[in-house]
Amino acid sequence: MQTKNIISIDDLDNKSIENIFNNAREQIIKPLPRGHVVLSAFFEPSTRTRLSFELAASRLGCSTLTFDPMSSSLKKGESFAHTLLTLDSLGPDIIITRTNFELDNILLEQIKKIIINGGDATHEHPTQALLDCYTLLDIFKSDNLAGKNILIIGDIAHSRVAHSNIKLLKRLKAHLSWLGPKIFQDQAIEEGNSYYSFNNLDKHFDAIIVLRIQKERFMHVMSDEEYWQQWGLSMERFKAFGPQCYLLHPGPLNIGIEIADELFSHERSLIRSQVKNGVIIRAALMRFLLS
Numbered sequence: 001m002q003t004k005n006i007i008s009i010d011d012l013d014n015k016s017i018e019n020i021f022n023n024a025r026e027q028i029i030k031p032l033p034r035g036h037v038v039l040s041a042f043f044e045p046s047t048r049t050r051l052s053f054e055l056a057a058s059r060l061g062c063s064t065l066t067f068d069p070m071s072s073s074l075k076k077g078e079s080f081a082h083t084l085l086t087l088d089s090l091g092p093d094i095i096i097t098r099t100n101f102e103l104d105n106i107l108l109e110q111i112k113k114i115i116i117n118g119g120d121a122t123h124e125h126p127t128q129a130l131l132d133c134y135t136l137l138d139i140f141k142s143d144n145l146a147g148k149n150i151l152i153i154g155d156i157a158h159s160r161v162a163h164s165n166i167k168l169l170k171r172l173k174a175h176l177s178w179l180g181p182k183i184f185q186d187q188a189i190e191e192g193n194s195y196y197s198f199n200n201l202d203k204h205f206d207a208i209i210v211l212r213i214q215k216e217r218f219m220h221v222m223s224d225e226e227y228w229q230q231w232g233l234s235m236e237r238f239k240a241f242g243p244q245c246y247l248l249h250p251g252p253l254n255i256g257i258e259i260a261d262e263l264f265s266h267e268r269s270l271i272r273s274q275v276k277n278g279v280i281i282r283a284a285l286m287r288f289l290l291s
């Protein structure tokens with residue numbers, strides 16, 4: 001049984017994910033038989049997630065509403081909980097949220113409409129995992145990632161993208177490794193699959209996923225320069241992974257900290273494909289939830 005809200009990637013079973021990926025593969029975003037309303041309520045900044053949801057919704061023939069926290073009654077002291085319940089009472093079919101705290105089950109139980117989590121604090125970002133895994137399946141022309149070595153580089157401890165991605169990559173049978181400073185280690189990746197330096201990598205990788213340091217979520221003690229020297233992905237370091245290796249980054253990129261500018265447009269970079277696939281995956285997910 002499919003749950004109403006998509007807060008975690010765990011809220012989608014394998015059959016539902018297969019359905020969403022198959023729908024996305026058709027690449028044609030046809031309007032739904034009747035109009036729906038999709039409301040985006042982003043309490044944290046976003047470029048990719050909010051706009052791709054809104055574009056996907058309009059291609060599905062939905063009306064879109066954008067809640068702007070800066071000009072809302074939050075400024076008059078209304079609580080987040082009352083704001084979300086008020087948005088729910090307006091009666092949209094789907095509400096997309098982005099919050100700087102983890103979404104709360106007690107609040108979610110009071111909401112009648114469908115909530116899709118567009119990223120909550122360090123918890124999860126389920127649609128980013130869907131689009132990242134779809135991008136990998138598409139490039140490898142496969143319906144699973146068995147036998148593929150994927151390396152995640154950077155701050156997995158505070159990354160909602162990593163927390164959803166690790167779960168889905170494992171479900172798709174990818175072999176996962178992580179590289180970064182110990183302060184960013186996360187138990188989701190076993191100690192034996194962790195690397196603390198670019199010098200001790202002992203296997204080839206089919207793809208690497210580079211993450212931004214989530215400076216807004218903790219007191220960062222390392223300087224940008226120090227991070228770049230030890231952990232930053234330069235062109236030279238990327239070339240050392242070999243000609244077979246693809247590059248992903250969920251964005252936004254912090255150039256000269258975790259990644260070199262020239263890698264954005266590298267021939268093996270899938271960064272722009274990730275953004276493009278974000279629209280079709282989010283359309284496929286909303287079609288699935290509204291059908």
Ligand code: CP
Nearest residue numbers: 046047048049250251
């Ligand atoms: N990847 C991602 O969530 O990007 P935005 O913050 O721009 O939405």
